Amino acid sequence: MEADVKKMRGRPRIFDQDEALGKAxxxxxxxGYEGASIAELTETLGINKPSLYSAFGNKEELFKKALSKYAAGPVSFVRDVVNEPTARKVAESFLLKAAEFLTEPSHPKGCMIVQAALSSGESADLVKDILINYRNSYENLLAERFEKARLAGDLPENAVAKDLAKYLAILHQGMSVQATSGATKEDLVKVVNIALNVWPK
Amino acid sequence: MEADVKKMRGRPRIFDQDEALGKAxxxxxxxGYEGASIAELTETLGINKPSLYSAFGNKEELFKKALSKYAAGPVSFVRDVVNEPTARKVAESFLLKAAEFLTEPSHPKGCMIVQAALSSGESADLVKDILINYRNSYENLLAERFEKARLAGDLPENAVAKDLAKYLAILHQGMSVQATSGATKEDLVKVVNIALNVWPK
DNA sequence: CTTTTTTTGTAACAATTGGTATATTAATTA
DNA sequence: TAATTAATATACCAATTGTTACAAAAAAAG
Incomplete structure (x- = not known):
């Protein structure tokens, strides 16, 4: 009963909203948030400013929507990774997939959540906080997984899940910086193998 | 023969140039580079724009000078660290001093060289490259030290100095992100202890 | 058709961006 | 004291920032 073909009144939108969001x-x-200007956005999306504002609100709203799309799409692997059977496999999978993702040639290098507003003017303070929350929630996801592993005897009793999670988060964030600076997937994988040596096999 | 007290002609500068550079x-x-506006700079330095421009050139020149001061001052510890007697001590000292420095309450959190222009508009492209070069040179400093250690039998023969250096660089850059996001020195030191487990004692 | 509704294109908005021209002030030199 | 030199303060510059008014255009509904 084709619910999404329901006819809309008024002049039809000339661009695909989700496709435009992808470009944004x-x-x-x-x-980054401040580094992206409305001018560059409208040019690249192929639409003009009023269309952008009526479709997405304002710059901050557009960023939040782009961020949601990013979290649901490109980096959704983080949510899968915690389903690996062992803590060791979680760490391994997380770091290897990160190394690959951060250097993928088909999209920008590095991680948007890490870098989009690290240091910026105060007009980006709110966005900065949003990104910090995203990073913390990913880190907590790992910490909870590792605590479960510890209780199940899959990690040493004296292991600290929170610290192990932060170790992985730090590696991920550092790799993101490296990827933006030209490091290749191979460069990062070598480091991942070193980093995994701290982990009980 | 007081060479530096030589009298200058013309109206004397009302501010201390080096002190102003420190504030900048x-x-x-x-x-960050783009996030810092000329308005905020002149206000904080307590001088007006023509004074700033005549003393430091323009925004980019001012940034480069501030960056030199940063490299010579706050992060000079990196250059000392390679003088530690063993590779293990180099790594240990580097990471612990980084954890402390990045979270020092007496100055901004995180590392300027890591974050001042990670993602930004194209007007910051040149600055971005300069910072990448700085990061690479620090990494190379460590790599050369570790290669020396390997040849001296202080590291396993099959160790790859370059990869070990990148491991430390990644940890440092990740810790910088964490410090900016609210991590404490204690948080980071715990991770450092984990990270050092990959290292032969 | 005409009306209604929504998007489009153009053109503007005030505020801020980095950067300067100009004139005044304050010191040294002659 | 007069001339020279350099830094100051004020005011401005064009360009860009994010955002919006307004009118024309394109669809559906009556």
Whole structure:
């Protein structure tokens, strides 16, 4: 009963909203929040400013929507990784997938959540906090998984899940910086193998 | 023969140039290159624009000078660290001093060289490259030290100095992100202890 | 058709961006 | 004291920032 073909009144939108959001995501991804100008956004999306504002609200709203799309799409692997059977496999999978993702040639290098507003003017303070929350929630996801592993005897009794999670988060964030600076997947994988030596096999 | 007290002609500068540069450094440190506006700079330095421009050139020149001051001052510990007697001690000292420095309450959190222009508009492309070069040179410093250690039998023969150096660089850069996001020195030291487990004692 | 509704294109908005021209002030030199 | 030199303060510059008014255009509904 084709619910999504329901006819809309008024002049039809000339662009695909989700496709445009994808392009906006890419711009924020390699320019950051402040580094991406409305001018560059409208040019790349192929629409003009009023269309952008009526479709997405304002710059901050657009960023939040692009961020949601990013979290649901490109980096959804983080949520899968905790389903690996052992803590060791979780760590291994997380770091290897990160190394691959952060250097993927088909999209901007590095992680949008890590870099889109690290240091910026105060007009980006709110966005900065949003990104910090995202990073913390991913880190907590890992910490909870490791605590479960510890209680199940899959990690040494004296292991601290929270610290192990932060170790992985730090590696991920550092790799993101490296990827943006030209490091290749191979470069990062070598480091991942070193980093995993701290982990009980 | 007081060479530096030589009298200058013309109206004397009302502000201390080096002190002003220190304040500029702090602003770039937590705002980044693009995030720091000329208005904020002149206000904080307590001088007006023509004075700033005549003393430091332009924004980019001012940033470069602030960056030099940063490299010579706050992060000079990196250059000392390679003088530790063993590779293990180099790694240990580097990571512990980084954890402390990145969270020092007396100055901005995180590392200016890591974060001042990670993702930004194209007007910051040149600065971005300069920072990448700085990061690479620090990493190379460590790599050369570790290669020396390997040849001296202080590291396993099959160790790859370059990879070990990148491991430390990644940890440092990740810790910088964490410090900016609220991690404490204690948080980071715990991770450092985990990270050092990969290292032969 | 005409009306209604919504998007489009153009053109503007005030505020801020980095950067300067100009004139005044304050010191040294002659 | 007069001339020279350099830093100051004020005010401005064009360009860009994010955002919006307004009118024309394109669809559906009556």
């Amino acid at each position: 995501m890419q711009i924020f991804w390699n320019r | 450094m702090q602003i770039f440190w937590n705002r």
